Amino acid sequence: MDTAYPREDPRAPTPSKAGAHTAVTLGAPHPPPRDHLIWSVFSTLYLNLCCLGFLALAYSIKARDQKVVGDLEAARRFGSKAKCYNILAAMWTLVPPLLLLGLVVTGALHLARLAKDSAAFFSTKFDDGDYD
Numbered sequence: 001m002d003t004a005y006p007r008e009d010p011r012a013p014t015p016s017k018a019g020a021h022t023a024v025t026l027g028a029p030h031p032p033p034r035d036h037l038i039w040s041v042f043s044t045l046y047l048n049l050c051c052l053g054f055l056a057l058a059y060s061i062k063a064r065d066q067k068v069v070g071d072l073e074a075a076r077r078f079g080s081k082a083k084c085y086n087i088l089a090a091m092w093t094l095v096p097p098l099l100l101l102g103l104v105v106t107g108a109l110h111l112a113r114l115a116k117d118s119a120a121f122f123s124t125k126f127d128d129g130d131y132d
Helices: 037-046 049-069 072-122
Strands: none
Touching: 037 049, 037 072, 049 072
16 A cells, blocks of 8 residues: 555656756846825825815825736826826925915015106105196
């Protein structure tokens, strides 16, 4: 009685060592896709105008999930969308205050010029003969 463990199937084909070759193709390693999660968290907390930061966070989490699963193309697509929403959130939050600052500065310069011209008008001396 044979009590060897594990038992081998006598009908299984035996591999031949003479003709066995293994070929591995090595290419340039691709960098893993970026998910921009940290940027998305900051966009959600600080730059969340019109919920663009929240959308960026959602796509970042999707990109990270796809990267863990192994679908690198989907992870790259979701990471790209997260990056776009992060850029939109940053621009949407930073550009309007800069435009407002520019308008205030140019308005202040214009008012200063008007005040200078009106001060010159009120400092004009008239002769007493002009009031007759």
